[in-house]
Amino acid sequence: MASRLMLGFAQAAFGPTALIILAASSPQDRLGRSTALFTAGSATGRSGAMIIGGGLLAVLSWSGWFGSVDPWRVAIILMTLPNLILAWWLWRRIRATGAPTPSRRGLRAAVRHIASTRALALHMGAGVAVILLIQAGAGWAPSVLNRSLHFAPATSAWVAGLVILIAAPAGTSPPVGGWIATSPGDGESRR
Secondary structure (H helix, E strand, O other): OHHHHHHHHHHHHHHHHHHHHHHHHOOHHHHHHHHHHHHHHHHHHHHHHHHHHHHHHHHHHHHOOOOOOOHHHHHHHHHHHHHHHHHHHHHHHHHHHOOOOOOOOHHHHHHHHHHHOHHHHHHHHHHHHHHHHHHHHHHHHHHHHHHHHOOOHHHHHHHHHHHHHHHHHHHHOHHHHHHHHOOOOOOOOOO
């Protein structure tokens, strides 16, 4: 439980940080589109993980391949493996580019910098709070469906994944909103 909590905090801090990096590195006329793609990718990834995970859980539950080990435990391990392979591949690609290594000032220096800049601290705090709420809701949705509607665990994951896939873009409209915000019309982005 503690490791899941720490993962949630790390993921929550990633969103605002990624948006700061996007804002600093995207041309002004493409900022809306860059942000839209990032947020759409986040919602798609979250829902895709639930849909694929639900399918894997259904197969594992049906097959009985792993004997007395709970299918959800096997599914977690199997869903982690592609992420480890991707992280290793990305690490190798970055090392191969010869890119300069980032400053070794550490997390304490980064937190001090954020805390010393009021606007940045407010941005990070608000972003972390919103993402924690979204992650908590998405993370608990399959359990709520399972317990309240008596769905099978795999069905709960599929339903939650589909709801997120449909509701997240509809609620924030990142693809449409991003393209509208930076659409060519008067030559300036609309904010």
